[in-house]
Amino acid sequence: MAKIIVIHGSPRKYGAVTKLASIAAKGVEDAGGTSEIIYLYDYRIKECLGCVSDDTKYCRFPCIIIDDDFNTIGEKILESDGFILVTPVYWYSMCGAMKNFIDRLTSMENMIFITGRSLLEGKVAGLIATGNDSGTILTLAHMMIVLNSMGVHIPGWAIAYHHSMDDVTEDDQVILDSYNVGYNVAKLADIVKNSGTWYKPDVDPKSLASLASSEAEKYKAQLEERKKLFEKLLGSGKN
Amino acid sequence: MAKIIVIHGSPRKYGAVTKLASIAAKGVEDAGGTSEIIYLYDYRIKECLGCVSDDTKYCRFPCIIIDDDFNTIGEKILESDGFILVTPVYWYSMCGAMKNFIDRLTSMENMIFITGRSLLEGKVAGLIATGNDSGTILTLAHMMIVLNSMGVHIPGWAIAYHHSMDDVTEDDQVILDSYNVGYNVAKLADIVKNSGTWYKPDVDPKSLASLASSEAEKYKAQLEERKKLFEKLLGSGKN
Amino acid sequence: MAKIIVIHGSPRKYGAVTKLASIAAKGVEDAGGTSEIIYLYDYRIKECLGCVSDDTKYCRFPCIIIDDDFNTIGEKILESDGFILVTPVYWYSMCGAMKNFIDRLTSMENMIFITGRSLLEGKVAGLIATGNDSGTILTLAHMMIVLNSMGVHIPGWAIAYHHSMDDVTEDDQVILDSYNVGYNVAKLADIVKNSGTWYKPDVDPKSLASLASSEAEKYKAQLEERKKLFEKLLGSGKN
Amino acid sequence: MAKIIVIHGSPRKYGAVTKLASIAAKGVEDAGGTSEIIYLYDYRIKECLGCVSDDTKYCRFPCIIIDDDFNTIGEKILESDGFILVTPVYWYSMCGAMKNFIDRLTSMENMIFITGRSLLEGKVAGLIATGNDSGTILTLAHMMIVLNSMGVHIPGWAIAYHHSMDDVTEDDQVILDSYNVGYNVAKLADIVKNSGTWYKPDVDPKSLASLASSEAEKYKAQLEERKKLFEKLLGSGKN
Structure with missing residues (x-):
């Protein structure tokens, strides 16, 4: 049974983010999971201090910023199998509060350099964005690649x-999609549970580089042919 | 055992795309999968005609453009468990040849409206981008959300x-990462095999909308409080 | 003589953002302008409350959040001819502090709905992003379209x-480019000064719609031809 | 009087791209400019061969690919003061045909390395994207930063x-905005005419690097303070 945290990123609890978060939570439950909604604006999440750029050892979980609530939410994510971020779209992107939260997740990811493993590795995530205007795909594409x-x-x-300015409850597509975000996050979280670690750092880059070079070497004649062609074209044109 | 197709999107077979594609293929094999590299420039992939905008029924697989090679590659993807796109970065994005390929994949996705299911649903993908300059993340974020x-x-x-302008074989990070793209795509493809369909369209949007509205309704007092506050602030400022 | 504000978005004043901001400022001065660097982390900029979604009239400049420093910086921008945002890259995007600043600029832009004009209309901007890893173009593309x-x-x-992890002072390209950001922002700001308002809202959409429809109408035969072709192809394929 | 080229990127001449292109052209004319619409699908634009990666000298205008129509359009852009790209949105991005066109523009930009100047420097551009679904902002942000x-x-x-699926002629916002794209491109093109070159390459990076380092040096005490704080926090936490 997958445990999924739903992170609600809007200052407005009576609006679209709450609606879509609750639909996603229903999807989680229908897939046999459990869900908990965290209202980000109920917590104080300070801006990241960028300590990792001073020395990578400073950036670890729990985050060294201990006079706010990030670590509390971090612990919940740590104990979960996956999470869903639901954000309002502010200027074609997640709101600043959600961005600060993402920035602070660095403390969980950067454990790669402390213990060898990102604390988020192997978790499963989904993403929901809602706004009055365009910019949702830029928002979601950015969030997706960050989590990945x-x-x-x-x-x-x-x-x-x-x-759009219309109420989300009049938009069947976003309703079905939000439900499926919940459903599929919980379903995949169940499936990948107990599948061990993912990133394999213990690979010899030298031998892979050598394999790569031999493969490219096979096509070196193509470079000569191309150059010959380009030289000929250069001469023929008015360039 | 996962069958993974590696799509090579560069006109230059002696370069970085070949190198990273071969490393990803090695990762696939080390995870117990089989890989096949397809050189996109060996095929003719015409531009999408946008027929779906005339009538959604026209857009289906095999694509109705039958005088080029898209359907051949489409068949290979259909028979695979996953695929990896390896693209050179041209102006902060995949090259035009790869974009045409992506545009034509619409014929596989749009089967949603013909048979009820995207032919790509449940497959697993990874992405590699290489260029002399910045723009890789914009390239990859875009490709990732499209496939998703x-x-x-x-x-x-x-x-x-x-x-960077340096040879990829001198960049240990991209070597390890490309290997892991292959490894993880093959590993997840094995794990999710036989997990059935994913998108559930048979959900009642009305009942979900009603659940969503009740949830938001719980917080309606917050709206009144906020408005009261904003009115007060409006009066107090120099606005 | 153009007055250009340089907004410095890093918590680390001894690092790359300061270096590139000072180079941009030099470019401004060499173009005959004056520059002032604002260190965002010296100010308290709270998260946007999203009041515009409650009622568009709440969102105006000065912002109704009056217990922080946004309006002070807003005033400086108002009096300027242009500005340059210099941000560290946190997760392929501007840092949360800069995002909060951008979110709050809504109060200046939303004057469209209060007085008919964005307070930023006609100003000139440039953008600099620096980080240890990729993601700069996604960062900059996002910031650019927001300002536009x-x-x-x-x-x-x-x-x-x-x-890259190398010091920015070893990267001639970013040095020249940062200088040119300053130079070109100041130069264009001088050129566009006194060119009046830009967005023309007093246009009749109905007559433009009619012109547009007539233009498209000229090509209606193409639709018929395409449909004929697609029907034929549908029949011929194995679809 | 500004000469503005409008590039129409859709295979469907009876649709939204034609409508918005004609509205933008009207805006150009109302600003005192002249416009010419180029239908990209009437021309054959082959894929970029990436010759610049073999040797930067190959990439120049006219492009060495001389058996297609790119150079014809390139000449028109060269003679213009600005241009407007109007694209359908295919998978959250410009269509492949437009991407091929953008890729080929490299031949004009790369003149930096042949003659010292991009042939597009100082021109003015605007962008219009239309689709049935989201993704317009990702499309436009990408196109904008490429041109810049x-x-x-x-x-x-x-x-x-x-x-949206609705006809563009029912969307007053896109009508007004498209008109203003045309108007503002023509207006700015008029204003910046005869303002000379823009990028200044003849700057000494060493002296700028030195200025930058001195500026950052002023804040070196902050680094020490931060490190002291982080060490203390590291000890105090459960890290």
Whole structure:
């Protein structure tokens, strides 16, 4: 049974983010999982201090910023099998509060350099964005690649979005999609449970580089042919 | 045993794309999978005609453009468990040849409206981008969300990139990452095999909308409080 | 003589953001302008409350959040001819502090709905992003379109970026580019001064719609031809 | 009087791209400019061969690919003061045909390395994207930063977009915005005419690096303070 955290990123609890978060939570439950909604604005999440750029050893979990609530939410994510971020779209992107939260997740990812493993590796995530105007895909594409770079799996159909002034409850597509974000995150989280670690660092780059070079070497004649062609074209044109 | 197709998107077979593609293929094999590299430039892939905008029924697989090679590659992807796209970065994005290929994949995704299912649903993908300059993350974020929107799973650490004039074989990070793209795509493809369909369309949007509205309704007092506060602030400022 | 504000978005004043900001400032001065560097982390910029979604009239400049420093910086921008944002790259995007600042600029842009004009219309901006890893172009592309959507002009060569662990002072390209960001922002700001308002809202959409429809109408035969072709292809394929 | 080329990127001449292109052209004319619409699908634009990666000298204008129509369009752009790209949105991005066109523009930009100047430097551009679904902002942000990186100015309010199945003629916002894209591109093109070259390469990076280092040096005490704080926090936490 997958445990999924739903992170609600809007200052407005009576609006679209709450609606879509609750639909995603229903999807989680229908897939046999349990869900908990965290309202980000109920917590104080300070800005990241960028300590990792001073010395990578400073950036670890729990985050060394201990006078706010990030670590509390971090612990919940740590104990979960996956999570769903639901954000309002502010200027074609997640809101600043959600961005600060993402920035602070670095403390969990950077454990790669402390213990060898990102604390988010192997978790499963989904993403929902809602706004009055366009920009949802830029928002979601950015969030998706960030999470993936922290070691998080993204199931098919892991996104839902709404980009209009109409109420989200009148938009069947975002309703079905949000439900499926919940359903698929919980389903994949169940499936990948107990599948061990993912990133394999113990590979010899030298031997892979050598294999790569031999493969490219096979085509070196193509370079000569191309150069011959380009020289001929250069001469023939008015260039 | 996962069958993974590696799509090579560069006109230059003696370069970085070949090198990283071969490293990803090695990762696939080390995870117990089999790989096949397809050189996109060996095939003729015409531009999408946008027939779906005339009538959604025209867009289906095999694509109705039958005088080029797209359907041949499409068949290979259909028979695979997953695929890895390796693209050179041209202007902060995949090259035009790869974009045409992606545009034509619509014929596989749009089967949603013909048979009810995207032909790519449940497959697993990874992505590699290499260029002399920046723009790799914009390239990869775009490609990732496109594939995910076609129903494709993205395993953690599914990306690798190189953004410099140096040879990729001197960049240990992109070597390890490309290997892991292959390894993780094959590993997840094995794990999710036989897990059935993913998108559940048979959900009642009305009942979900009603659940969503009740949830938001619980917080309606917050709206009144906020408005009261904003009115007060409006009066107090120099606005 | 153009007055250009340089917004410094890093918590680390001894690092790359300071270096590139000072180079951009030099470019401004060499173009005959004056520059002032604002260190964002010296100010308290709270998260946007999203009041515009409650009622568009709440969102105006000065922002109704009056217990922080946003309006002070807003005033400086208001009095300027242009500005340059210099941000560290946190997860392929501007840092949360800069995002909060951008979110709060909504109060200046949303004056469209209060007085008919964005307070940023006609200003000129440039953008610099620096980080240890990739993601600079995604960062800059996002920032650029946001500012443009607020009515800001972007001169050619308005971006500079650095994406490596090396010191920025060893990267001649980012040095030259940062200088040119400053130079070109100041130069264009001088050129566009006194060129009046830009967005023309007093246009009749109905007559433009009619012109547009007539233009498209000229090609209606193409639709018929295409449909005929697609029907034939549908029949001929194995679809 | 500004000469503006409107590049129409859709295979469907009876649709939204034609409508918005004609509205933008009207805006150009109302600003006192002249416009010419180029239908990209009437021309054959082959894929870029990536010759610049073999040797930068191969990539120049006219492009060495001389058996297609790119150079014809390139000449038109060369003679213009600005241009407007109007693209359908295919998978959250410009269509493959437009991407091939952008890739081929490298031949004009890369003149930097042949003659010292991008042939697009100082031109002015605007962008319009239209599709049935979301993805317009990702499309436009990408296109905007590409053009800017070629030396092109982007006037405020240079974008227009439509993201729905409804006809564009029913969307007053995209109509007004498309008109303003045309108007503002022509207006800025007039203003910046005869303003000379923009990118200044003749700057000494060493002296700028030295200035930058001195500026950062002023804040070196902050680094020590931060490290002291982080060490203390590291000890105090459960890390």
